[in-house]
Amino acid sequence: MRDGLLPFLLLLTLLDLAFVQATGIVAGQGLLPLWLLTLGAPWLRRLQRWLWCRLTWNLGVLLVFALLVRHATTTGLLHMLEDGLVLAVLCQVHLVNNIGARQRPDLVFFNSLLIAFVTSFFAPDLGWSLLFVAHAFVLVAALQVNVLVRRGAALEAGVVRQVVRHAIAHAVAIGAITALLFVLLPRDFARPGWLGDALGREHGAEAGIADRIRIDDERPTRLGESVVMRLSPASGREADVPHHWRSILFAEFDGAEWSPTAFRTDSRFALDVDWVATGDGSWRRDLGPPVAVVHVQLPDAGDARLPHPLTASALRPPRGQGLSLSTEPSGALLVERLDREQARGLEYAVEIAAGSGRVSLTRAAQDRLTHLPAQNIPRVLHDLATQVRRELPPGASPTTIALASRDWLQQHRRYQLPGEPGFARNLGEFLIGSGAGHCEYFATALALLLRLQGVPCRLVGGYLAHEWDPASASMLVRSRHAHAWVEAIGDDGRWLVLDATPPADVMAPRGEATNWLSASWRQLETMWSDVVGFDGNRRAAWLQRVLDLPGDLAGTAAAHPFPVAATLALGVLLVYRRRRRQHEPAIADLERAVRAAGLSLRNGETPRELLLRAEAAGIATAPLAGLRQAARRHERLRYGPAATRPDRGTPRT
Amino acid sequence: MPANIPASSARCVRQDLERNLAAVVAVPAAAIEPVLCALVAGGHVLLEGIPGIGKTLLARTLAQSIRGEFRRIQFTNDVMPSDVTGSAVWRADLGRFAFVRGPLFANVVLADEINRTSPRTLSCLLEAMESGRVSLEGRTLELGRPFLVLATRNPVEFHGTFPVPEAALDRFLVRVELDYPAAEFELALYGGRDCEARLAEIQPVVDCDQLLALRAAVDEVQVRPAVAEYVYRVVRATRHHADVQLGASPRAALAWLRAAKGRAAFDGRDYVLPDDLKVLAEPALAHRVFRRDGESASTLIADLLRTTEVPL
């Protein structure tokens, strides 16, 4: 490797480190040594002259390698990819510090590309995308410089500048073509893959509804921006849309994990008012007269569950679109045989009653809903229960207990997302208060507290609808609005919605864009979420937009003829001026005059010499005069003084 | 260009100088042009050619034409620096040292056969040429203004000569190769009157102050990008030529441009034309480009001028 390439390889390695740092798989300052080693590579490389330095270095690399392998083998498959990433970036740092003058840096390029690939699984957020754009530029430039230094000649700074300029143009072209192909190439967005989902999304925990909830899962959560549900109240009033939309219900807790209600479809365990199919394809249950109707749009009904509020009394699919639903006894609604078309977009209307229905729990059901796991219950839970009860009268009703417990948690525990500093490492820490927790912790804590005090309850996974979009008079529910809360049986035998998470935290708007910078960042994030969540619908929309473009432009031109004409004229003027600058009229005139005289400018001939030749050749008077005039004008404009003064510079022809 | 030297008068000066020189010496106009350009551009001239073709006469005519003082230094290997610059002499009558000016204190100095003198003396001469002043025993004395050195190099005899280093050659703005005069000049020479008689009849064309004003005009001459690009193309071509060991340096290019500016000023223009550059390329560059085979680079530069495109 030649010196000209080193800066580019260094940049690549720094970007690789940034990729890995952005995933957050290495805690804290764990990557600091690698950063330092990379930044110091120009000096450290010189140390490799000495044998002991090389020995120390290689031993160190081997040691870290052994540690990583040991870590990977002891922690299981889960961390294999993460350790692999660290190993890859270590390899980059090693290479950039050791690659010799005669060695080819192919591995650096490929390794770098692979790191970009793998990190896209860990943290495909906007930061990653920006890093990748930078990476693409540097990679393209590095490849180009690599080709030139291969020839062995020392690269002049001017050549490097030229190459970098080329590389920027190339990278822009590559990016544009990639974007175009990304939009245009037809493909199956729901392709399962040979290995199924086993390897798929296991590591990229995005906020959403899972089949199970593991409460000690501390992996960072991505806050997806994609809209998963659009709730439009028939009245157009925001207040008519309930906040809590249930998707899945959990009743079983084994100390670490909530699993869905494991009841069979046995009426003995019915926990909710039953749904009944009616003749017109809709489903109803007896909760009293509806107070509001909300139209629900699900762009992606992939998991076949239909979110609905606790107080939903009827669910009507659009006319002509029969839905065969099945209900779980717990109350969740599932679409049976969801066909492709439906999976890509489902619409239904939900009628909402004033309150939930009264249920009479069987003994078995009551047992289930107050069951506590034999182990893994933090001791602190009992203390907490005692503390809450101490503030209540001795014979407090279940509703009072439930509300008091909820309020206590809301007031005394902090809300935070996994991956942020200060997040609790386990439920115990959260309960003690030394660590903050997210909605699952709050819900679990509340559920356990209630069960400990004999109040039947269950955990609900669903969405917290709170982003009102005035433009479309609808509530937008994004994947980051996924939420967990608790439903408990109140005094009157009706289910209560108990959300222990402080609403100020969870329902807080994501901070108003205070300046153009954060506004554009927000905009970029939305755009990037469109890329990550690109699907058939978006592709169709984009294609439609492209197809509509000529029509739209024509429409715009017809609507605003003057601004459009002015813009076009400005564009033509700019192009013309650029052309003019490239090919000055004085030169063009001279060339025309030379052609008219039947001559051509020889190599190494000046205009004056040409004129002498023309005079000697005895050509006709008119073209000669034209040539003389053109040459004089050319000389004045091209060779003459910058500020032409009429009294000077007349050539002596 | 200053107002006291109108464009037409600069051209007249040049024509008169050419007429004067043509009247006395049988040197073709192509060889005289670089000398005049160096005179007005404030450079020095290296004359090369066999003895006896009128180099001294050329210098004397030039000196007389500009109403300047002429001195000649014949270099031999025992010429000392003080012989050139002058030295302090004890004046018993005055009771102190007095400085006796050497032959360098003139307007036109003919330094004959500079390859015969020791490097020490040569470097003294070159330094004086470069700075236009002489430092002696703590005193700095200005040389004549204008100050033009016409140096000659003896190409025939190499016995008892010192090689003139490349750096020394670089001090000369132009190098002019003088060959035998053309037949008609030589015949006119034989038939005409005595050189000295003709020299005596020469009328000064311009005085030193006017020449200095002209010289100031040279500084005003502009070089447009297209012309600068031409300079660069040619200079780069010398560097990349297969036969060239050492191409033209940036200083060579600057010297070339300086000479071209002189020509432009003499022509009454305040801008340089590619034509100026083409005419002066060989005198200004040939002694600054070194071929592998040690031959003169004149033909090579002529070749390059033929093949290098002139930017329009």
Next chain:
Amino acid sequence: MRIRPTELGLKGLMLLAALEIAFLATSYSNLFFLLIVFCGVLGGVGLLTGMRNVTAVRVLAVDVPAGPAGQPRAVRLSLDARRRTFDLVFALDDGTRDLLLPAIATAAGRQTLPALLPDLARGVRDVRALRITSRFPFGLFELGVRRPLAIEVVTYPPPSLATAATSRRSQTHGRHHDGTQPATVAGLRPFRTGDAVRDVHWKATARRGVPIVKEREAEAGDARTVVVDRRASADELERDLAAATAAVLSAAAAGPGVRLVSQGYTAHLPAGQPPPAAVLRWLAAATGLPADAAAPELSRRPDQEPARA
């Protein structure tokens, strides 16, 4: 145009294939798809840009002077580049082996590039094409175009071996009689003042009626005669040719003129002039003869009148 993936390109293709397999093995992911498309487009853009780069150059002339074997020599390429180009390698294609001119062109427009031709063995090569190859921009592909060309690359023997061989194999004719006179009579010429009486060729004088004297070798323009007997073994022939080359080149530099004689070939080189291309070409192309072939004809006079030094 010839397109060949380089080692880097092959590795890249394998990586792309592996990534494609991984892509198909897992469920669809937009980012994965995007990255694979990026890699593919990188290769495609590289290919197209490389084609533009390599076809941007028009070859105006290739000037390859005759040069000695075993030494690289400077050659000049005259080009007209439509745009700035990078990493162009020019190779003379002579059908047997490629003669490489490692030159990197980086300017636009008409230009003459200095290049170095690597050392060659003695011979005359008929070059029919100039091949231009480039790995620009990304080094993934090597693209090559052929531009037809018709030049001869003349490589004469290396003159550095000369002095040793001269005395041994090549006879330098003009042995001296009693230290003063060369023995061999080179021809006849009219009498000039100062000619020795004993050199007068009486018969010829009588025949022509004017005094005619015998001209000796030494007088024939101080020319040395270098005889190359091509019946020698291959090694010896090379040595002889090297010696002859040295003599020819020294004649060009400053030495005496040289008469070069071999079977079916005679040339005369006056001193102080560059050797004609034909002589160098003969030296480059000379081949051995069977042992029973005729000896070189020494008695024949060179056709042209020798020039005097």
